[in-house]
Amino acid sequence: MNKRFENKVVIVTGAAGGIGLAAVKRFASEGAGVTVVDLPGTALDVAADAAKAAGGEALIVEADVTNPSDVQNYVDRTAERFGGVDVLFNNAGIEGAVCPIEEYPLAEFEKVMAVNVTGVFLGMKSVVPALRQRGGGAIVNTASVAGLSGNSMIPAYVASKHAVVGLSRSGGQTYAAEGIRVNAICPSPVETRMMRSLEAGLEAESLEAAKALMTASIPAGRYGSPEEVAALVAFLSSDEAAFINGSVYTIDGAMTPH
Ligand SMILES: NC(=O)c1ccc[n+]([C@@H]2O[C@H](COP(=O)([O-])OP(=O)(O)OC[C@H]3O[C@@H](n4cnc5c(N)ncnc54)[C@H](O)[C@@H]3O)[C@@H](O)[C@H]2O)c1
Incomplete structure (x- = not known):
């Protein structure tokens, strides 16, 4: 396997979940030091062990991505442990309730927006200065096919993932001249x-x-499989994707009509 992340430092949020764990393994197997971030009480030890088994080094940082100081802390702890940050895989997310808009509880709507949108926004906001210190870097945000079209049963999720697409496009335009790339991935069911x-x-x-x-x-x-998604994330995070910025990549078995 290529070693595209030798001497690189990667943060993965939602690292205890399906796609996050696959990405942790992929980055570690390509030589990265990986900070695994997820809520307290999740299987972060499994993610860290998987990174080590794949040949990388791992740091565990518990965080709620909706909390600004938790987010700043995962960036700071990573820089302390590994000397800097090169990549953020901004991947933590929740699905929320499954029902139409008029039945959708407001508190649940706000929770989905907090994790999926505010969490991604805070990750970008906190990591950009660290990426700048390294002379550039990459952010990959996990959106969804639900970020590209409607779905009557998961309206908050759809709204949140459209917002992730918007943040990714905006971030790409904002930081491209500094060598900081921001892209979104849009998986179908995985x-x-x-x-x-x-x-x-x-x-x-x-x-x-x-x-x-x-x-x-x-x-x-x-x-799709988590490993197939992780392969796209690794490509977009690597120097091979140096001219890809502000882009939105479907990985969906042709689900999305364009
Ligand atoms: N599975 C799919 O079909 C699919 C398709 C498209 C997009 N996605 C997106 O992929 C990402 C990963 O999802 P997954 O399929 O691996 O699901 P998952 O539930 O296995 O993983 C999500 C992880 O995010 C973590 N998380 C949730 N809230 C958090 C918070 N406030 N702070 C920190 N961590 C938090 C969870 O603890 C969990 O480990 C999500 O953003 C999801 O919306 C998934």
Whole structure:
């Protein structure tokens, strides 16, 4: 495997989740020092062990990405431990409730926006000075196919992921001249806990029927894997993607009509 991240330092948020963990393994296997960030009580030890098993070094930092001081802390602790920061995979997110707008609880709407939008915004805001100190770097924000089109059952999630696309485009334009790249990825359903939760919310005859319904909307005929998403994240974070900035990448088995 290429070692595109030798002497590079990467922060992964949502590192205890499906896509985050796959990204941690991928970055570590390519030589990165990785800070694994997630909520207290999540399986951050598993993520750190996976990074070490893949040949990298790992630092665990517990954080709620909606809390500005937690976010600044994961950046500062990373810089202390590894000497700087080169990449932020801004990936923590929640799905929220599964119901139409008029039934959607306001508190749940606000929570989804706090984690998925404020969390991504704070990550960008706090890491840019650290990336600048290294002479440039990369941010990859996890949006979704829900950031590109509507879905009547997950309105807060859709709104939040459209906002992630907007933040990514804006960040790319703001920092391109400084060699700081900001891109968004838009996965279709991926095999993680989040899809099990969304399938359960669909109230189909069975969980299998819900998954079949979701799969039918994907021309490739299957969900993506976390490892496939991690491969795109690693590419966008690497110097191979030096001219890719402010871009929005679908990884969706042709689900999104363009
Ligand atoms: N699984 C999919 O089908 C899919 C598709 C498109 C986009 N996404 C996005 O991918 C990202 C990762 O999701 P996943 O599928 O790995 O789901 P996941 O639930 O396995 O992982 C999400 C992680 O984010 C963490 N998190 C939640 N709130 C947090 C907070 N306030 N502070 C810190 N960490 C927090 C969770 O603890 C969890 O470990 C999310 O942004 C999600 O919206 C997922």
